[in-house]
Amino acid sequence: xxxxxxxxxxxxxxxxxxxxxxGVNIQTLRYYERRGLLAEPxxxxxxxxxxxxxxxxxxxxxxAAQRLGFSLDEIAELLxxxxxxxxxxxxxxxxxxxxxxxxxxxxxxxxIRGTLAxxxxxxxxxxxxxxxxxxxxPYLTIGTTxxxxxxx
Amino acid sequence: xxxxxxxxxxxxxxxxxxxxxxGVNIQTLRYYERRGLLAEPxxxxxxxxxxxxxxxxxxxxxxAAQRLGFSLDEIAELLxxxxxxxxxxxxxxxxxxxxxxxxxxxxxxxxIRGTLAxxxxxxxxxxxxxxxxxxxxPYLTIGTTxxxxxxx
DNA sequence: TTGCATTCGGTACCCAGGTACAGGCTTACC
DNA sequence: GGTAAGCCTGTACCTGGGTACCGAATGCAA
Numbered sequence: 001x002x003x004x005x006x007x008x009x010x011x012x013x014x015x016x017x018x019x020x021x022x023g024v025n026i027q028t029l030r031y032y033e034r035r036g037l038l039a040e041p042x043x044x045x046x047x048x049x050x051x052x053x054x055x056x057x058x059x060x061x062x063x064a065a066q067r068l069g070f071s072l073d074e075i076a077e078l079l080x081x082x083x084x085x086x087x088x089x090x091x092x093x094x095x096x097x098x099x100x101x102x103x104x105x106x107x108x109x110x111x112i113r114g115t116l117a118x119x120x121x122x123x124x125x126x127x128x129x130x131x132x133x134x135x136x137x138p139y140l141t142i143g144t145t146x147x148x149x150x151x152x
Numbered sequence: 153x154x155x156x157x158x159x160x161x162x163x164x165x166x167x168x169x170x171x172x173x174x175g176v177n178i179q180t181l182r183y184y185e186r187r188g189l190l191a192e193p194x195x196x197x198x199x200x201x202x203x204x205x206x207x208x209x210x211x212x213x214x215x216a217a218q219r220l221g222f223s224l225d226e227i228a229e230l231l232x233x234x235x236x237x238x239x240x241x242x243x244x245x246x247x248x249x250x251x252x253x254x255x256x257x258x259x260x261x262x263x264i265r266g267t268l269a270x271x272x273x274x275x276x277x278x279x280x281x282x283x284x285x286x287x288x289x290p291y292l293t294i295g296t297t298x299x300x301x302x303x304x
Numbered sequence: 305t306t307g308c309a310t311t312c313g314g315t316a317c318c319c320a321g322g323t324a325c326a327g328g329c330t331t332a333c334c
Numbered sequence: 335g336g337t338a339a340g341c342c343t344g345t346a347c348c349t350g351g352g353t354a355c356c357g358a359a360t361g362c363a364a
Binding site for chain 1: 216217218219220221230233234237239243244247248250251254255257258260261262264265267268269270271272
């Protein structure tokens with residue numbers, strides 16, 4: 001039992017492979033494990049981590065959520081919510097709140113998008129000497145949905 | 153000319169007022185000024201900042217953009233783009249890129265929203281003992297649009 | 305004019321989210 | 335069996351985005 005047997009049970013991706021495929025640093029994997037975003041993976045006999053292949057997908061999800069402005073704690077919650085689909089009443093309520101927040105984000109993104117689209121259209125009569133009168137303050141529509149009270 | 157005259161030219165909001173109305177810290181105003189997100193405001197005779205009132209709106213915009221996952225540098229760029237609507241070819245291209253990025257964000261948010269909505273619906277036959285077979289990996293659809301190359 | 309609240313500039317510190325490095329074991333291949 | 339590449343734990347460090355604190359100067363009202 002010391003060595004030699006390939007130990008079929010514990011195949012999987014090693015940290016380096018996962019990191020490369022997901023485009024993250026190896027240290028980040030351990031960091032996420034500490035933070036509870038990644039479950040502790042299996043180990044080889046020698047103690048090396050062996051990840052299930054879908055870990056790569058999960059990492060992509062986490063990175064996408066980060067780009068959307070969610071903190072790691074929030075992402076952990078979202079993943080948890082998405083994982084067990086028969087949530088407690090509390091979790092359910094938080095999901096509802098998150099949905100409202102997401103709707104706000106989408107609306108704000110749409111507003112920014114709109115302004116940028118106008119920029120690209122550049123409906124001005126000249127690149128250097130624009131006389132169009134309807135060039136008001138940009139993005140005025142966003143950020144106005146929430147007065148001051150934050151998520152806390 | 154030493155004092156007494158209200159000096160009509162230099163009315164405006166003082167840092168404390170702006171900070172309170174926008175719900176940010178006073179130090180944050182100076183920080184944003186250093187970072188180039190806020191233009192240097194006028195000053196009183198004694199050197200105190202006097203902000204134009206729409207600074208509050210601008211701060212709300214900045215905060216909204218932050219919640220959407222944009223860095224301060226990106227926000228500075230977005231503001232710049234939105235401000236001068238007759239952009240250079242380069243700025244224009246960057247606006248186009250940003251729009252694509254925003255579309256991706258919106259799509260990802262919609263995916264998360266969808267999963268959360270399913271959670272809220274909880275289309276399971278029991279809260280503790282669910283037999284529904286279609287509870288696959290959550291969020292599988294998001295994060296898959298970009299393979300690895302990032303904005304850089 | 306006195307006095308308290310604000311603001312000034314400057315520097316130091318804080319937190320989240322990583323990233324790097326050191327010294328020692330594993331794995332893989334010849 | 336030797337050895338290079340890869341991974342282990344642990345700790346230290348870095349960047350972005352702020353915050354806090356200091357002593358001095360201003361603003362404004364009584």
